[in-house]
Amino acid sequence: AQSVTQLDSQVPVFEEAPVELRCNYSSSVSVYLFWYVQYPNQGLQLLLKYLSGSTLVKGINGFEAEFNKSQTSFHLRKPSVHISDTAEYFCAVSPAYSGAGSYQLTFGKGTKLSVIP
Amino acid sequence: SAVISQKPSRDICQRGTSLTIQCQVDSQVTMMFWYRQQPGQSLTLIATANQGSEATYESGFVIDKFPISRPNLTFSTLTVSNMSPEDSSIYLCSGGGGDTDTQYFGPGTRLTVL
Numbered sequence: 001a002q003s004v005t006q007l008d009s010q011v012p013v014f015e016e017a018p019v020e021l022r023c024n025y026s027s028s029v030s031v032y033l034f035w036y037v038q039y040p041n042q043g044l045q046l047l048l049k050y051l052s053g054s055t056l057v058k059g060i061n062g063f064e065a066e067f068n069k070s071q072t073s074f075h076l077r078k079p080s081v082h083i084s085d086t087a088e089y090f091c092a093v094s095p096a097y098s099g100a101g102s103y104q105l106t107f108g109k110g111t112k113l114s115v116i117p
Numbered sequence: 118s119a120v121i122s123q124k125p126s127r128d129i130c131q132r133g134t135s136l137t138i139q140c141q142v143d144s145q146v147t148m149m150f151w152y153r154q155q156p157g158q159s160l161t162l163i164a165t166a167n168q169g170s171e172a173t174y175e176s177g178f179v180i181d182k183f184p185i186s187r188p189n190l191t192f193s194t195l196t197v198s199n200m201s202p203e204d205s206s207i208y209l210c211s212g213g214g215g216d217t218d219t220q221y222f223g224p225g226t227r228l229t230v231l
Contacts, residue, residue, distance in 0.1 A: 034219065043209060043224035044160075051218065090159065094220075102148045102214030107160045 002027040002093045006108035013081055014116050021076040021111045023091035030096035033074040034105065035065055039087045047089070050074065051096075061085070086115045119144050119212050121223035129229045135198045138226045140210035142191045147214035149193045151185060154207040154225070163208075166193040190215070200230045 007022040025031060032051050036044040048059025055067040065076045074091060089112075092105040120143040130136050140149065149166040164172040164185055172185035187193040197204050207227050213220035 032219075036222070041227075044222040046219060046221065049219050104150055104162045104165060105160075105211075105220055106162075109159045 002029075002031060002095065002106045004091050004093055004106055004108035006091055006111050008111050009109065010112045010114065012114045012116055015083055016080045018079050019077065019081050019085075019113065021089050021091075021113065023074045023076065023108060025072050025074065025091075025093050027072075027093060027095070031093040032096050033065075033067060034092045034094075035059065035063070035074075035076050036090045036092060037087050038090065038110075044090065047076070081113070081115050083115050083117060085113060088112050119146060119221040121210060121212055121221055123210060123223035123226050125226055126224065127227040127229075129231060130200055131231055132201055134200055135196055136200065136228060137194050137196045138208055138210075140193045140195070140212075140223055142212040142221075145190045145215050146212035147190070148212065148220075149187060150211045150213075150220070151183070151193070151195045152209045152211065154209060156206070160209065163195070166195075166210075197228065200228075202230045204228065205230045 003026045005024045013019045034049045035047040037047050038044050047063050048057045050057045050067045058064045063078050088110045090110045091108040094103040094105050122141045124139045151163040152160040154160050162175050163178045164174045166172050166185050166187040168187045184196045207225045209225045211220045211222045
């Protein structure tokens with residue numbers, strides 16, 4: 001079984017400042033890692049994913065995340081946030097069996113990012 | 118990538134009634150899932166929708182309350198039966214595997230039970 005901990009439930013940050021949203025996971029098997037974003041009253045949109053290879057993953061909207069196996073972390077970063085980044089961000093894991101996308105996701109509780117003008 | 122649509126997008130229902138939510142994927146995926154997102158909460162997996170056979174339910178969810186069908190690779194339905202106000206949530210379907218190496222989500226169905 002897997003579990004995901006998002007350490008911050010809410011993160012306020014000023015516009016154009018950098019931000020880091022933290023995610024730690026626990027698993028007895030290798031995992032795939034994902035970050036999703038949910039804008040108000042909308043569904044989930046994939047920001048980025050780590051399946052294998054380079055531990056630094058770049059996603060949409062200028063976000064990136066780094067997989068750290070020894071620390072079991074997958075923190076999300078953006079060097080300069082915009083008002084439009086205000087949303088809730090979910091970290092998720094699935095077991096790294098063959099066929100990524102074929103297994104259910106375990107989600108963290110989410111982090112609400114509020115960008116202050 | 119896969120594009121997933123859901124119908125209805127939202128509904129307000131009376132206690133004791135049932136609602137069926139439809140989920141359509143634009144490409145063939147091997148797996149489809151149904152999640153529930155209660156107000157202010159994260160997503161919880163309800164079940165895995167299996168093509169042509171009974172869904173696989175997670176602990177705390179039962180077929181009598183949440184019957185699921187998946188007649189083919191690109192379509193699934195979730196029924197919320199005998200609804201109570203505690204069923205007020207957003208219900209999301211997702212698809213993955215096959216032609217896509219991740220899970221993509223539909224826009225969700227926002228259900229309010231009075």
